[in-house]
Each structure stands twice: as C-alpha cells, then as structure tokens.
Amino acid sequence: MKLTPAQLAKHLQGPLAPLYVVSGDDPLLCQEACDAIRAACRAREFSERQVFHVDANFDWNLLREAGASLSLFADKRLLELRIPAGKPGDDGTRALLDYLARPAEDTVLLLSLPRLDGKTQKTKWAKALIDGDNCQFVQIWPVDAAQLPQWIRQRLAQAGLSASMEAIDLLVARIEGNLLAAVQEIEKLKLLVEGNQLDAATVQASVADSARFDLFGLLDAALAGDAAHALRMLEGLRGEGVEAPVILWGLARELRLLATLAQQHAQGQPLERLIAQAKPPIFGKRQALVGRAVQRHPASRWNQLLRDAQLIDAQIKGQAPGNVWNALAQLTLQIAGTRLNLPTE
Template identity: 35%
Template sequence: MRLYPEQLATHLQAGLAPCYFIYGDEPLLKQEALDTLRHTARTLGFDERTRFDADPSLDWDDIFSASQSLSLFSQRQIIEVHLPEKLDKTASERLRELLKQCHPDLLLLVTGPKLNQQQQKGAWFKALSAAGPVMPVFTPDARHFGRWLAQRLQQHGMSADSEALQWLAYAFEGNLLGVNGEIEKLALQNLPQPLTLPVLQNLVQPHHQFNPFQLLDPLLQGKVKRACRILLQLRTEGIEAGMLCHLLARELSTLQQLQLGLQSGQSFAQLATSLHVWSSRQSLMQSALARVPLAKLQQLQAMLAAADRAIAAFDDDEAWRWLYSICVGFLDERLMVINP
C-alpha cells in the first residue's frame, strides 16, 4: 500500500499498521511523518523506542533480540531501522527476516533515502510493501509547491493572497525546512489575514534551494527562464560546474541517441527501453526531441566541451558562462554561432 504524507492522519484513524517504510529526500516531511507515527504509537502504549542504523557495522542479531524482548516498564515497543543508500545482500535478507517477526506489541518504522526504480524492484522493497504502508516523501515540484504552501499556512490559521503565495513559492522553492520555519514565525505575530506581498517581503528573507538534478526537467520542457534561474542559484549554493557538466553530458548523449534512432526508423518506445529512460521521464524527452533537432544537440555538445575545457583550465567564470549558454540553447530550434 502506497501512502502519501497528506494521507497519514486519515489513515491513522483506522489504527496503526505493524510496519511503515518512509523513504525519500525531503527531511521535513520525513521527520513529520515519523513524529506523527511515534506520537500515535505512544497514545496506544508503545512507550519504548529503539533505533538502529543499518550500516555495515550493524549486528542484525541485536535488532532481533530487541524485537523479541520487552522491558519491565513497557509491554509495547517501537523499533526504528534507518537504511543506508545501498542495501547489501546480507542486510536485504536479514531485513526480510525481521519483517516476519512483527507482532501486535511491536511497531517497526523503517526509513530510507530516495530510491531509484531498480531498487524498488528489489526483494526487500517488495517485502516492506507487503508488510505495511510505503510512504515516499519528496519535495513538491514547482507545479504543486503553491498548493502545499497554502495548506501549510492553513494549518497555522493563516492564508495568503495569490500574489503573496506566488512570491513565497518563488522565494523558497526546494527548501521546505526554510519556509516551514518562516511560516511558524509568521504564525506567532498575529498578522492580518490574508497575508499580502508587501507584508511577506518586509518580514521574510528568501532562501531558494535546488539540487543539480532539478536543472534537467525545465530544460527538457523548454522552460529556459526557470532553468537559468535554477542554474544561477546552484552556483550561489556552491555546486561545482563539473558536476553539472557531467549531468548535462549524460542528458545530451541520451537525446542524441534518441534522435539518431528516430531518424533510422526505430520507435521511441523501443529506444527508450534500450537506453533505460525511466517511464516518468519519457514525455519530457519527447518534448525536447520535438523542439531540439540533431544539429542543435551537436552544437550544445560542442558548448559543453568548451565548458569542460574551461574547467580543466581552472576558469570557473568561463565554465559557468558556457553552462548558461547551454541552458539558453534549449529555447527553440534556431541554430547558434558558437566559438568553443
């Protein structure tokens, strides 16, 4: 059963499941989900909590011992297992064994990082999915961030007009921890409602936060203005130009192989499968292919090579200029004059 953070409160009205798996890269939503489950469990008599980090040094027998023992002061207990980026074969097998030990006086809370599609096909993930709800927690994307902010404001007894909400979404995109802190501060000030743009601009300091992968989707969609804004913010946050070159090289290579395959008469579905393009990204790739022909892709790759040479020469400013030009290059089909 897949469960989303906004559904958790309703789900818990029917009672606790024996096991929950919370995974993803959004720390605020992950922590809030854990806190909600812990609080609910405490009201039901789960007074003892033990945490284990499933790194290579973990002795899994310690978890099994804890799961089968009860203290004099508690008849019900919570065991939390925090998974690493990758789970080796031994850890996968022991985790599946542990899931078989669940009983009514034991609540198992398992957390993990963001998982790719291959990891979600693993036996351990399937076992967790069968044992109880699986909850992915991700930062809302730009399309849904405004709605998330409106709901968060409402939880604190506040609202904002459309202009103020749009500014707040722009000012804190990708940074839920930051905007949640600001909302909590605003709630303490008993401000007139709805909040307006001048009020927010006077009281709130913007703080965007992006990761390098968030640069790719706007480029594929042709949303160049947004991509350039993300690029500039990534530089401000200290992301290295070399990392972005690596990501862009992989994306451009995939696009070029797709274009060449389409020109040779192959179907997009066949090409996407052979190139391991995730189903969730196929529509983005198709959008880019319709807008960026092969000749343009070759130009963008030449510009990327120029950025790589600038990095090798320790000319960071030049590298970032080329990266900005690459972003602009996704705008339309017009070819550009370049001097790599």
C-alpha cells in the same frame, strides 16, 4: 501496501501495522509522516522506543535481538531503523525479510529510507516492503514547482492565515522549493502579520529581517566556491543561535544532490539536462551554482563528504567524539573546494 501521506492519517486512526516504511527525499514531509506514526504509537501507550542508525558497519543482529526479545520496561514498544544510504546490504536484506515474516509482538517497526529508485524497488527486500501484508509503505513525493503555491496556501490556512497571490509568489521565490524553509517562514510571519491577512509588504519585511545571516546564503556561498564568505556565514549563524542539526541538514541536502548528479554525470549523462530534470527542482540562479559545484569533485569525493556528514550527525548525538562546529566548518570548506585543517576536539 502503499499509502500516500493523506491516506496515512486516516490509517493511523485504526489498528497499527507491525511495520511502517517512510521513503522520500524531502526532510520535512518525511519527518511529519514519521512524527504521525510516533504520535499514533504514543496514543496507544507504546512507551518504549529504540532507535538504530544503519551505516556500513551496522550489526544487523541488533535488529534480530530486538525483534526476538521482550520489552523490559513496557508492554508495547516502537523500534526505529534509519537507513540513510537506502541499501541494507546482504545481511540487512536477510534481517529485514526475517523480521517481516515474523514481526515482533506488541511492537511497531518504523523504517526510514531515502527515495528508492526504480532499480532498487525491484530488489527482493524492497518488493517485500512495498507489497508485504504486514507492512505499510509510505511514499513521500516532493512538491513540484507547479504545486508549491497551493501547498503554501494550505500551510498558511493551517496557521490561520490567508494571503494575496503576490504574497504567495514572493514566498515561492524566497524558499526556492525548500519546504522546511517555507514552514519556518510561515511561523515567523504569524508573528509579523496583523490580523490574519498576509500581504506582500509583510513578506518583504520578513525577508529583510533574515537577510544578514541566512542558511541558504551559506549553502549558496559553499556551492559557489566562496570559502571565506561561507565560513563567515557559518560563524554568523552560530552566533545568532542557529543549532548545528539545522546547518547539518542543509549541508547534507546539498551533498546528496551533488553526489547523485556527479554519479549520473560520470555515467555520461549531460549535466545541464540532469540539473533541469532534477527532483526536487533546482530553481533560478542555483542551477549555475549546482552545475559548477558538481564539477568541483568526482562522485567518489561527494560520497565521502556525505559519510563525513553522517559522522557529524553522530557527533551531534553524542555517539562520536569531536568538535561539531569545527567539523561543520571543515565540511563547508570542502564543499567549497578548500581544505583547512581545524582542530577535531
């Protein structure tokens, strides 16, 4: 059964389903939906949690064994299955269908997926998740450009702030469609604003405050192929205490976009049209930056860099060896089109 994020909040006030699927490409909205499900589980004393990250070598027997075994430490448990590639493969399809047919008792399975395209939604496993009686499928849609001002206004209201239209317009221009950036800006603005009325001058001051080393500046430099500037930006962000997962999130977001566009362009679709119709939208100067970057590598190379990003995620979590910051520098330089052998340890 499909749920919108708004419907999810009401649903979680009642009995929990055996399986939840959160599917979408916006990291903030997907994270918030998953957090709401986790909070509902905690409120009902689901005190054990296991997380599985699915890659090409994932052993689906781990899910089968988890579903068949009883918890050793708690009466109720939450299992999380994260499939960043969005395709479980043949063995994964069988495991998911088996689990859906016989969900584990006193267990909630939370499945995280990227947005499923029309072809994928017609597969047997996806149809079972979307239409299954034991499953709640939460589809996360991006906030488009026309909806963004109202979305920001609502978020400001949640933070106890109201804003002039000029201030809203400045925020829209500042974040360029990135909702996580919007939330970060609003948190910062709460510290700067006097009272609860936000004006354009306060927004301008906030933008100037973060102008020296900026994650989005790093991403733009990498897209532009300015490797030296991108590397300086990375070191500056590290020096200012920005954590590696935040930087990896930004780089991985760009890589997913570039890999998708490169694949579609390789199939004969005009790049200009792909960029103009991209979801979420690509705004302003970024259209030219993205266009140049897409043509820097073939689709196979962008997909390889996405796999490199997954390895860095494992390094951050302590699940793989290697120097995280050197790996982030390597990834940044390769997006920019430069190869440089840095130490891996």
